[in-house]
Amino acid sequence: MKYCRIHKSIAGGTVAAPPSKSYAHRLILASFLASLEKDSCVQTISNIALSEDIKATLNCVKALGCRFDIEANSVSMQQNKLNMTDPIVLECNESGSTMRFMLPVALALAGNAVVKGTPKLLSRGLGVYTNIFDDQGIVYSSDNNSLSAKGKLKSGVFKIDGSISSQFVTGLLFALPLLENDSRIEIMGELQSRPYVDITIDVLERYGISVRFEDNAILVPGGQHYHAVDSVCPADWSNAAFLDFFNYIGGKVNVTGLDSDSLQGDRIYKECFRMLDNGFCTIDVKNCIDLGPVLFTMASIKHGATFVNTRRLRIKESDRVADICTELAKTGAEFRIEENSVTIKPGTLTDQTPEIEFDSHNDHRLAMSLAVLASVFGATVKDCGAVAKSFPDFFEKIQKLDIFAELYEK
Numbered sequence: 001m002k003y004c005r006i007h008k009s010i011a012g013g014t015v016a017a018p019p020s021k022s023y024a025h026r027l028i029l030a031s032f033l034a035s036l037e038k039d040s041c042v043q044t045i046s047n048i049a050l051s052e053d054i055k056a057t058l059n060c061v062k063a064l065g066c067r068f069d070i071e072a073n074s075v076s077m078q079q080n081k082l083n084m085t086d087p088i089v090l091e092c093n094e095s096g097s098t099m100r101f102m103l104p105v106a107l108a109l110a111g112n113a114v115v116k117g118t119p120k121l122l123s124r125g126l127g128v129y130t131n132i133f134d135d136q137g138i139v140y141s142s143d144n145n146s147l148s149a150k151g152k153l154k155s156g157v158f159k160i161d162g163s164i165s166s167q168f169v170t171g172l173l174f175a176l177p178l179l180e181n182d183s184r185i186e187i188m189g190e191l192q193s194r195p196y197v198d199i200t201i202d203v204l205e206r207y208g209i210s211v212r213f214e215d216n217a218i219l220v221p222g223g224q225h226y227h228a229v230d231s232v233c234p235a236d237w238s239n240a241a242f243l244d245f246f247n248y249i250g251g252k253v254n255v256t257g258l259d260s261d262s263l264q265g266d267r268i269y270k271e272c273f274r275m276l277d278n279g280f281c282t283i284d285v286k287n288c289i290d291l292g293p294v295l296f297t298m299a300s301i302k303h304g305a306t307f308v309n310t311r312r313l314r315i316k317e318s319d320r321v322a323d324i325c326t327e328l329a330k331t332g333a334e335f336r337i338e339e340n341s342v343t344i345k346p347g348t349l350t351d352q353t354p355e356i357e358f359d360s361h362n363d364h365r366l367a368m369s370l371a372v373l374a375s376v377f378g379a380t381v382k383d384c385g386a387v388a389k390s391f392p393d394f395f396e397k398i399q400k401l402d403i404f405a406e407l408y409e410k
Contacts, residue, residue, distance in 0.1 A: 002385035004395060006374035007404035011251035015243055015397055017235035017258050019049045019073070021390050022196060025057050025097045026203040027231045028075065029105065029174055032061040034207050034226035035080040036109075046074040047233040052389045053095040060090045060102045064109065082109055087148065092117040094317065094389060096124055100167035103129060104175035107138065107153040116146045124315050128160060128168040155181040155222050162191035165312070169218070170200040177209045177224035185218040192312065195265025195287055202263055206231065234259055238266040239391045241273075241294050242368040246401065248277055248298060249376050253401055266291055273298065275305075282306045289313060290365060293324050297369040299344040300333035301376065306343045317389070318363035327358045327370055357382055364389040371395070375403050 027045045034040055048054065050070070058068065058075070065083035069076045088106050090113055092099040099115055103126070106113035115126075126147055133140050138151030153175060160168055169185060176183040191197065197218075201211060208227035211220045235257035246253045260267070265287045272291065275281040276298045285292050286309035299305040313320040321342055325335045332347030356379040360367035367386045371394075374381060384407070387394040399405050 001383055001410060003408055003410055004371060004381045004384040005406040005408070006371055006379060006381065007406075008378040009375050009402060009404040011246035011253050011375065011398065011401040011403050013252075013401045014254040014256060015401060016256050017237070017240035017243070018391050018393075019047045019233045020236035020238075020264065021049070021051060021053055022097070022199055022236070022238070022264065023203065024048050024054050024233050025101060026170070026174075026200055027233055028054070028057050028061060029101055030203050030207040030209075030226060031075075031077050031228070031231070032064070032066045032080065033105070033174070033178070034228040035066065035077045036082055037079075037225055037228070040079040040228045042076060042078060043228045044074055044076045044230045045233060046231070047235075048073050048075050049392065051392050052093060053098060056091065056093045056095040056098040057102070060092065060098055063088055063090055064106060084110055086110075087112050087114045087150075089114045089116060092121060094118050094121050096121060096165075097167055097170075099126070100129075100165070100171045101174060102171070103147075103149065104153055104171045105178075107149060107151065108175040108178045111152040112150045114146055114148045119144045120317070122147065128164060129171075132158060153179065155179040155183040158183065158185045159188055160185055162187040162189045164192070166191060166193040166196045169197050173197070173200050173204060173211060173218065173220065176220040177204075177211070177222065177226075179222045181222040183220045183222065185220065187216045187218075191216075192286055192309075193265065193289060195263055198263045234262060234264075237262060237264040237269065238290050239368075239394075241266065241269040241291060242372055242391075242394070243397070243401075244269070244273065245294060245298060245369075245372045246375070246398075246403075248273055249301070249372070251401070269294070276302045279303045280305060282308065284308050285310060285313070289316075292320050293363070293365040293369040294372075296324050296342065296344060297328065297373050300328040300331060300346050301373065302346060304343070304345045306341060308341045310342050311340045316363070316365075317386075318361040318366060320363065320366065323361040323363065324366055324369070327366065328373075330356045330358065331373070355379060360384060360386045362386050364391065368394055371398070371405070
C-alpha cells in the first residue's frame with residue numbers, strides 16, 4: 001500500500017490543470033462509435049490523462065472491437081468493426097462512469113454484455129438499467145463481481161429517477177441514437193448533476209448526434225450516425241480545485257488551462273471557496289457532488305459550513321460523508337450528519353498537533369483533499385495511490401509546487 005508523508009509546506013508556482021476525466025470518457029466513446037461508420041477516418045483525441053478510470057473505458061471499447069494507438073497524451077482510432085463475440089466482457093474496474101455508459105451501448109450494438117468490476121463498484125447499483133431490462137425482456141443475472149445481460153436494447157420511453165445519477169441518462173443518450181426508432185427519456189423529479197448531461201450533449205453534438213430537451217424529457221431521434229472528428233479534451237475544473245485549494249491556506253499557485261465558459265458544473269468551486277473563506281455559509285452540492293470532499297475539508301479549517309443535498313456522496317467510491325468526517329475529526333473538527341445534509345464546525349490545528357495519519361478509504365478525492373490539508377501542519381496519507389483513479393500525477397505536480405511530499409510503500 002502506498003503512503004505519502006507530507007511535511008508542513010507552502011505551495012507556490014504555476015501548474016496546468018489536468019485533463020477532464022468526464023470529457024475524456026465521453027470523447028472516447030463517441031469517437032469509437034464514429035469509427036464504426038463505413039466512411040470513418042483516423043481520429044485523434046488529444047490531452048488525455050491515462051487515469052485508471054480512463055483505462056477502463058479504453059479497455060471496454062477495445063472489447064467491443066476498437067483498435068487504437070496511444071502516444072504521449074493522445075489516443076488515435078482507426079476505422080473499426082464491431083466485435084460480435086458472445087459474451088462481450090466489459091472490465092470496468094472501479095469506474096462508475098464506464099459501467100453506466102458502456103452497458104446500454106453494448107446492448108444496443110451487440111445485444112449482450114457482461115459487466116465486471118470490483119464489489120464496491122457493483123454495490124453502487126444498476127437498478128435503473130435492470131428496471132429497463134425488466135420492461136424490455138432483456139435477461140440478466142448478477143453477483144458481487146459481475147452483471148450479465150442478453151437482449152437487444154429497444155427504442156421507446158425510458159423513465160429515469162433524476163435523483164439517483166445522471167450517468168444513467170448519459171449511457172442512454174449514447175446508445176439510443178443507434179437504434180432505428182425515436183426514443184424519449186423522461187426524468188422523474190429533479191435531475192441531479194445536470195451539468196454532466198450538458199457535457200454529454202456537447203460531446204454528442206460534436207460528433208453529429210442531435211438530441212433535445214423538452215420540459216423534463218430528452219427527445220432522442222433514432223437512426224443517427226456518429227461522425228469522425230478530432231477532439232481536444234478540455235482541462236478539468238473538478239481536479240483543479242485541489243490545486244487551487246493551496247491558495248486558501250497561504251499558497252500562491254497559478255492554475256492554468258481552465259476555460260471560464262466551460263459546461264463543467266464543478267467550475268463553481270471558485271465561488272464556493274470564496275464563500276467558505278469569508279465565513280460560515282450554506283452550500284448546495286446538488287450539481288457539484290464531486291466537490292464534496294474538498295469543500296468539507298476547507299470548511300473544517302475555515303469557518304465551518306452547512307452542506308445540503310449530500311445524500312449521493314454516500315454511494316461514491318467511499319461513503320464520502322462518513323469517511324471524510326471520520327478523517328477530519330482527527331483535526332478536532334465536529335460534524336452533524338443528517339439524511340441529506342452535513343454541518344461542519346472547524347477544528348483547531350496548531351504546530352503542536354500530534355502527527356496524524358489520514359486514511360483515504362481508497363477514494364481519490366479524499367486522498368487529494370487530505371493531502372492538501374496535511375501540508376498545513378504535516379501528516380501522512382494512507383492509501384494515497386487512490387489518486388491514480390483520476391489524477392495519477394497529482395503528487396508529482398504538488399511536489400513541483402514546493403510541497404514536501406515523500407511517497408513510500410508499506
